[in-house]
Amino acid sequence: MECSHPRDLPGIDEGIALMTLVDSLPDDRREAFVLTQLLDMPYDEAARGSSCPVGTISSRISRARTALCAMLDDTSGPALAC
Template identity: 65%
Template sequence: MITSALPPSREQSKDESITAWALAARGGDSDAVDLFVRALQRDVRHYVTFLGADPQSADDLTQDTFLRALGSLHRFEGRSSARTWLLSIARCAVIDSIRYSASRPRLSDTDDWESAAERTQARDLPGFDDGIALAELLDALPDDRREAFVLTQMVGLPYAEAALVSACPVGTVRSRVSRARTSLIEWLDDAERSAPVAAAA
C-alpha cells in the first residue's frame, strides 16, 4: 500500500532546522551556534519566566541554560529535537536556581521588602497590566499545570515534546493543559463579573 507523504508542518521544519544547527554547532560551526541560540532564546526565556522562577532572574537563567547547553553540546546526538533537549536543560537550570535561592538567607532592611521591590518597578509600559495579570493567573496554577500550559500554549511545543521535557506521559500533559485552561477561563470569567460591581461602587 502506498501512502502519500504529507509535507512537514512549518513547526516541524523549524525544529528540524534548529536541530541541524545544533548538530553543526557540535561540529564547531560558529555560525550554527549563533543561529541555534537566536532561534531558541525567546522560547527559553518565556519558559524559565513562567516556570516559577523569579522573573527578574529570567535573563540570567536563559544565559545559564545556553552556557550549560553549549558546554554539553558534544553529547547532543539529535535523537530528540534540539528544542526539547534545550528546554530540559532550562528546566534543570530553574530547579537548581530555586534550590540555591532556598538555601540562602534573605536579607532586607525593611519588613515589607516585597512592596518596596514592587514600587521600584516601571508601571507605565504598554501592556504592563496585562502582563502582570497573566503572570498572576499563571502563578495561581499548580506547578505541573503551569509548566504544561507554558510549554504547549506559550512556547509552542507539541504535546509529545512537552511530555519529554516534563518527564511524564503525553496524556498527562494533555490533562494538565486542559485543567489549566479550565481554571484560567473560570478565573477570567470571575474577574469580568466582579469588575462592573467594583466600578459601580
Template identity: 65%
Template sequence: MLAPALSSTTPPSTRDDRNGESTDASITAWALAARSGDPDAFDLFVRALHRDVRRYVTFLGADPQSADDLTQDTFLRALGSLHRFEGRSSARTWLLSIARRAVIDNFRHHSCRPRLSDTEDWLSAAERAQPRDLPGFDDGIALAELLDALPADRREAFVLTQLLGLPYAEAAGISDCPVGTVRSRVARARTSLIEWLDAAEHPQMTTAA
C-alpha cells in the same frame, strides 16, 4: 564566549507556528555544530533560546533575582553536556530539560532559606516581563499572577505548550510524563484560567453568588 552572549540584547523568540519545525532544525544544527567546537554556532544557539529559557524558569517559580542566574546556569550546563547531545530530540527540548533540572536543583538548595523578595515584588516584575499581546489576558489581569495560582505541574504544561509553543510530545519529554497527561494538565489549566478571568471580569456576580 558564553558571558557576552548571555549579556547581549536577546532577540525575539525564534519559534514561529508557520516554520517552527525548520527553526528548531536550525537550532539543533547549531547545537551539533557547537558540539564540534564551533563558537559562533554556540552563540547563535544561546541567542535563539535565551528568551525561552528565561521565561520557562520564571514561570516554574524562579523569582527575578534568580531567573537570570538560572538561565546562565542552564547554558553553562548545556555547554558542559554538548558532547553528549546527539540530536535525537530537538535542541530546544534538550535545553529546556536542562533548565528544569536547574530549577529543581535551585529549589532544593534554597529550600531552607527565606525568600529574598516578597510576593508583590515578584508579581510586578514577572508582569513587566510578559508580552502584552497574549490573547485573553488583557484588562489589567496579570498573567504571571494567574499562572502562579495553578498547581506546578499544570503551570509547567501550560507554559511549555501555550507560551513557548512546544508540541505536546516534546513537553511530555521535558516533564517526563505521558503525552495524555500533558494534554490533561493543559486542559485543566485552561479551565481554571478561564474561570478566574471570568470571575475577575464579573466580580459582582461572584459576590452575589
C-alpha cells in the same frame, strides 16, 4: 542605568494579570501550560521533558485552561468569554 518598561503601553497590564493567574496554577499544570501555550513547545516534547505521557500533558493543559477561564470570570465578570 536601569531600564523600566512603560506601564502605559497597550497589553502590559493584561500580560501582568495573565502571568499572575498562571503563577497561581498548580506546578504541574503551570509547567504544561507555559511550555506548550506560551513557549509553543510540541506536546510530545513537553511530555518528554516532564517525564509523563502526552495524554497527561493534554489533561494538564485542559485543566489549566479551565482554571484560568474560571479565574478570569471571577475577576472580570461576564465580559470575557473563554
